[in-house]
Amino acid sequence: MARKRTTLGKWTRRSFLATAGIVGGGLALGLTLSPNRLKMADPDTAEKGETILNTWVKITPDNRITVLTPHAEMGQGAGTGLAQMLAEEMDADWDQIQIVQAPATDAYTNSDLGRGYIVGEGARIPAFAYPMLDFAFFKISENLVGQLTGGSTAIRLTGHHGMRRAGAAAREMLVKAAAVEWDVPAGTLVASKGTVSDPKTGQSASYGALAARAADFTPSLKPVLKSPDAYTIVGTSRPRLDLPGKVTGAAQFGMDVTLPGMVYAAVALPPVLGARATAVDQSGLPTGGGVGEVVNIGRAVAVTADSYWTAARALEALQITWDGGQPDLSSDTIRAAQDADLTDKEREVMDRDGDVDAALERGTPISLNFSVPYLAHATMEPMNCTIWVRDGACDVWVGHQNQIMARNWAARRLDLTPDQVTMHPVYLGGGFGRRAEMDVISIAGAIGDKIRQPVKVIWSREEDMANGAYRPAILSRMTGTVEDGKITAIHHTYIDADSGMPDSERPFGLQYDIPNRNIARIKCPSPLPVGTWRAVDFTQMGFFHESFMDALAAEAGADPLAFRLDHTSDPRIRAVLEHAREVADWETTLPAGHGRGIAMVKSFETIVAQVVEVRIDAGRAVHVPRVTSVVDCGRVINPDAAEAQITGSVIFGLTAALYGEITVANGQIQQRNFPDYDMLRLANAPVQAVHFMESDHPPGGLGEPGVPPVAPALANALFQATGERIQTLPITKHGFAVA
Amino acid sequence: MAINFLLNEQPVSVDVDPAMPLLWVVREKLGLTGTKFGCGIAACGACTMHVDGTATRTCMLPVSSVAGAQIRTIEALATDGALNAVQQAWLEHQVPQCGYCQSGMIMAAEALLNETPDPTDADIDAAITNICRCGIYDRVRAAVHRAAQLRKEG
């Protein structure tokens, strides 16, 4: 990991390079980060591959503007938001715009035109991306961050630094083209709604008509950006461009790919974590009836057939011998190990100030232990990958959050070069971090290599759930004391099971001004596979911090919201909390058996405060009638899409807080399908309100920040209603039911 | 042995294992992939089609049991490219996120409105039990009410 970070350090201060050219008679414009222009001039240097986040805009003579976006569409609507940012600076007519997900092929990533774009001065690669980088294998693409979708980056990095400049540079070139055409100074011309016009003469020309000539100019590296007061597209709720196909069944997900001559494969994965298939007894296998081959790749066994169902049935008929792995693993042993470490192991101090011990001694400290469970992503679309391997070539259809890394991974497994692997973008039926992992491409690649004809490998829901990359389960112990209504000290020790997020991006610090503090972690790597999971570390730390904050408020006899305000001078956080007090009717009285809780978490440059209301019915049935979110995510690009990200995050967070828990016994994951790992349904969904703060700050993330405050706000509401402090998630573990 | 039924008003005949669930027959043998696989145990609703007008989870429904039946899938809702009321309402309210659960959700809503043209919130709660991992439930509720209105306006 250290090596990777050093390699990347040099990426932080780089100029960027713009290229333009003609494609299909129109203008194609890409902007690229490069170490320096001299190196860029040599097409054979490895740096040639250093595209970071690609942007490509294409204007064709028929006056269509196509925006190629490097981010996978998994429900977040990023493509539409990015196109809005580009169209705004370009003064395009929104109706001209279409979006296409950039294919992860060399034609796109390495050609001069397609090299894409980004990262202006001062921007940096988000550190969470480091582990997703692919340094290892191939010269040409070894430095590609490629097309990563995760960490709430699309709008705040690609959009803010890339799309806006690409749009502005294109507009400047189109205006110049008109100026030359009409022999007038460019400064006298006006660009608006996809047309350049001359107010003096009244003549005008469409972007499409000007595109070919515009391509003669060199794009500006520092185009003039608009003043936000002039925005007409950014900040408006444009309908998402990907939605029409999602109401007709036409949208193509990975699961829907159909190729001539394709077979279907069902996979059996090790029942015990880490085991390998050492023998496969095929004597029970039905002959004929569409059943094809049995493939044992060690980490999985597959059967092919002329339908998935037939393959899955045939798989059940096999006797597979699995050996090794971790058959002694259980949730209890994992928890006991963490418990022991929390007490015995040396603390690695992350943040220390003042004299915590003295302050705790002076006061009457309270101490609480917290724990959060493993969680599965349970994307609605089970894992799948369609692959066609042949000599010297491979085609892959997979919903993946990092297409280029998936491509390189496939190439390495198959002994091909990356440019021999063609990735075909498809929609993702949910990602949440699960589709940034490489297991699916590895397994499908190995199967495809043996089958050597197009094969769609489908995970059953059971295999999907039992072979995840889980949000880590961890423990925490917080101690603090309050004097005269103010927290004087907080001591926090937590287990770090390593979610895969790099240290520099991980939350550990307190969100409030506490004079004496001592925050430390204890590393205890997870024996279960773990990975990023929608806001991952923030969901853990948010629960600990904001539950404890509430406990301290109760100790002080203070109103939890006012108590938070009393401990922060951050103007943006204060404004969010104050707004929440108002719009959530914080100060109105609730009937008996009801409770209202608040939590606030800042993540990915976005502040979210949530007020959750609960009602406890007979039989400890928890009903959540209402959730109010107040969000400061800087400038809002598309209010309606932004609201959807928050309301969706609230459901995601409630589902986790109420039901979510992955457990292991005898090395086997105990949850296999939805009844074991339940989901909130429409009947239990709260009425929601989302309020965005007016802001000129650069856009923060939106796909994830709505999740972390949900669990603590809900637990805090339960405390108000029942006097019980939930310290261990999920809530249904404590004899509560969901109503 | 061939099994015959009507798929979106077209007669079809398939010669498959009679135990094969309708979902896989429609997706893989008849090529309509709009209906999705989510759980395989009738728990999520992603595979919802209409069987003789009733919203039905088809991932466990043997194809033999629909011999002679009328099957309707998401692909049949729009006529000549014109979206039906539910689809229009869905776009007005920008309901889908990833979209994977949406075919099943829309088919459940369509069946509800066929039976109960003016559903209450309680009717919607009872009829739409599909899982959406992206959490679009509040918009589904609003869009169903809007679709009811659009249908009345005809």
Ligand code: FES
């Ligand atoms: S796939 Fe049929 S209900 Fe889930």
Ligand code: FES
């Ligand atoms: S829209 Fe993604 S699962 Fe429902």
